Amino acid sequence: MALMTGDQYVESLRKLNLEVYMFGEKVENPVDNPIIRPSMNSVKMTYDLAQMSEHEDLMTTTSNLTGEKINRFCHIHQSTDDLVKKVKMQRLCGQKTASCFQRCVGMDAFNAEYSTTYEIDKVYGTNYHEKFKKFLEYVQEKDLTVDGAMTDPKGDRGLSPSKQVDPDLYLRVVERRPDGVVVRGAKAHQTGICNSHEVLVMPTIAMRPEDKDYAISFSIPTDTKGVFMILGRQSCDTRKLEEGADIDVGNKNFGGVEALTIFDDVFVPNERIFLDGETEFAGMLVERFAGYHRQSYGGCKVGVGDVLIGASAVAADYNGASRASHLKDKLIEMIHLNETLYACGIACSAEGYKTESGNYIIDLLLANVCKQNITRFPYEIARLAEDIAGGIMVTMPSEKDFRDQKLGAYVDKYLKGVASVSTENRMRILRLIENITLGTAAVGYRTESMHGAGSPQAQRIMIARQGNIAQKKALAKAIARVEE
Numbered sequence: 001m002a003l004m005t006g007d008q009y010v011e012s013l014r015k016l017n018l019e020v021y022m023f024g025e026k027v028e029n030p031v032d033n034p035i036i037r038p039s040m041n042s043v044k045m046t047y048d049l050a051q052m053s054e055h056e057d058l059m060t061t062t063s064n065l066t067g068e069k070i071n072r073f074c075h076i077h078q079s080t081d082d083l084v085k086k087v088k089m090q091r092l093c094g095q096k097t098a099s100c101f102q103r104c105v106g107m108d109a110f111n112a113e114y115s116t117t118y119e120i121d122k123v124y125g126t127n128y129h130e131k132f133k134k135f136l137e138y139v140q141e142k143d144l145t146v147d148g149a150m151t152d153p154k155g156d157r158g159l160s161p162s163k164q165v166d167p168d169l170y171l172r173v174v175e176r177r178p179d180g181v182v183v184r185g186a187k188a189h190q191t192g193i194c195n196s197h198e199v200l201v202m203p204t205i206a207m208r209p210e211d212k213d214y215a216i217s218f219s220i221p222t223d224t225k226g227v228f229m230i231l232g233r234q235s236c237d238t239r240k241l242e243e244g245a246d247i248d249v250g251n252k253n254f255g256g257v258e259a260l261t262i263f264d265d266v267f268v269p270n271e272r273i274f275l276d277g278e279t280e281f282a283g284m285l286v287e288r289f290a291g292y293h294r295q296s297y298g299g300c301k302v303g304v305g306d307v308l309i310g311a312s313a314v315a316a317d318y319n320g321a322s323r324a325s326h327l328k329d330k331l332i333e334m335i336h337l338n339e340t341l342y343a344c345g346i347a348c349s350a351e352g353y354k355t356e357s358g359n360y361i362i363d364l365l366l367a368n369v370c371k372q373n374i375t376r377f378p379y380e381i382a383r384l385a386e387d388i389a390g391g392i393m394v395t396m397p398s399e400k401d402f403r404d405q406k407l408g409a410y411v412d413k414y415l416k417g418v419a420s421v422s423t424e425n426r427m428r429i430l431r432l433i434e435n436i437t438l439g440t441a442a443v444g445y446r447t448e449s450m451h452g453a454g455s456p457q458a459q460r461i462m463i464a465r466q467g468n469i470a471q472k473k474a475l476a477k478a479i480a481r482v483e484e
């Protein structure tokens with residue numbers, strides 16, 4: 001079974017024995033929890049779309065390991081065409097969910113691990129690459145969702161992992177056994193981990209020789225003993241708990257979810273370890289994973305942007321303002337910004353190249369430029385969406401008032417826009433804009449655009465490194481006929 005259906009995916013999650021906490025309580029049934037369910041539906045969409053013939057070319061491909069048809073989210077990119085299709089697939093998934101569909105972190109981790117393990121083995125004669133391929137075959141065969149876990153809590157940012165007052169602030173090996181290692185630590189902001197079958201752990205920064213115990217990468221099932229998740233709060237999250245919640249949640253069926261994930265002395269068997277102590281390769285793994293994930297944002301955020309632009313245009317229609325030239329211009333600006341992000345995602349893919357291991361990696365400079373723009377443009381797109389929507393987006397009475405016997409008629413009457421549109425539909429569109437710009441989906445569309453796949457400064461460091469100022473100076477000197 002190389003392709004699961006969406007329903008099979010949901011059933012497969014039921015079989016996991018996850019330890020998940022929210023609001024100080026253990027969640028006994030994450031799959032049916034009203035706060036988690038929409039985020040699970042977003043991942044389910046990556047399975048559902050793969051079953052549709054019209055999306056087959058983007059959503060599925062052929063495994064280089066087994067020759068089987070697999071979901072592209074489990075794929076090792078074999079060409080620049082694969083890289084381009086990855087971005088297109090993410091835009092599609094963003095359009096269908098208007099949120100973070102979570103499965104990309106695993107895909108990006110697979111591709112970073114694939115090439116890095118190959119290069120470690122070449123230097124050290126280790127067998128990480130073969131072990132990793134075996135793990136990946138299992139993932140592809142079962143069509144699993146894997147959480148790529150990179151970000152450690154990091155404690156004092158001025159100190160390296162081994163110099164922290166609390167040694168657990170970066171995940172580390174605390175015990176070595178003949179059959180594996182025991183690890184302790186945490187991974188923060190884990191996108192979709194409670195909807196994942198496996199967690200693929202990577203180090204979070206480049207390391208020095210003294211950080212040996214922190215240079216560890218491995219994968220284990222998410223319900224391994226000692227692993228537990230504390231879900232993050234999102235703005236307006238408890239609206240999902242309200243009885244009959246519908247209009248007010250904005251995006252009823254889809255969402256994203258993150259968790260602080262604790263590894264409380266967790267055993268990792270040898271066959272699942274893909275880096276252990278080769279400190280100088282931690283940086284390569286981080287840089288490649290971050291590069292792939294910065295490319296990813298040129299797809300997923302653009303797809304969500306498409307929904308937000310559409311919602312803004314509908315809001316303008318419902319207000320009877322769509323013929324105003326300044327509104328038309330604002331929509332044009334939103335499209336321009338959104339397509340610029342897409343152009344960066346496509347460009348870093350088209351300019352990708354083959355690694356020593358044979359898989360394809362994006363152009364790192366362009367991927368970092370892509371993500372740097374992502375830290376800005378969604379904010380401007382959101383600003384324009386709020387401008388077009390009007391203040392009513394945040395002052396509007398609740399759905400309960402709208403349904404109330406006495407108040408309903410007044411809400412209906414005074415929230416009316418153009419006469420031909422129902423107040424209910426106007427409320428629905430405004431709540432969707434609220435959801436993406438300020439509500440639960442704002443985690444994925446706004447703040448994640450800032451900090452996901454690395455905060456803006458991380459990209460600027462890479463841009464400085466890759467930007468080749470020396471070559472540009474030489475160009476200028478040649479044109480100016482400067483002789484030194």
Ligand code: SF4
Pocket residue numbers: 099100101102103104105191293296297300301444448452
């Ligand atoms: Fe995928 Fe985007 Fe979510 Fe990252 S933020 S997991 S790229 S949808």
Ligand code: FE
Pocket residue numbers: 191448452453
């Ligand atoms: Fe992300």
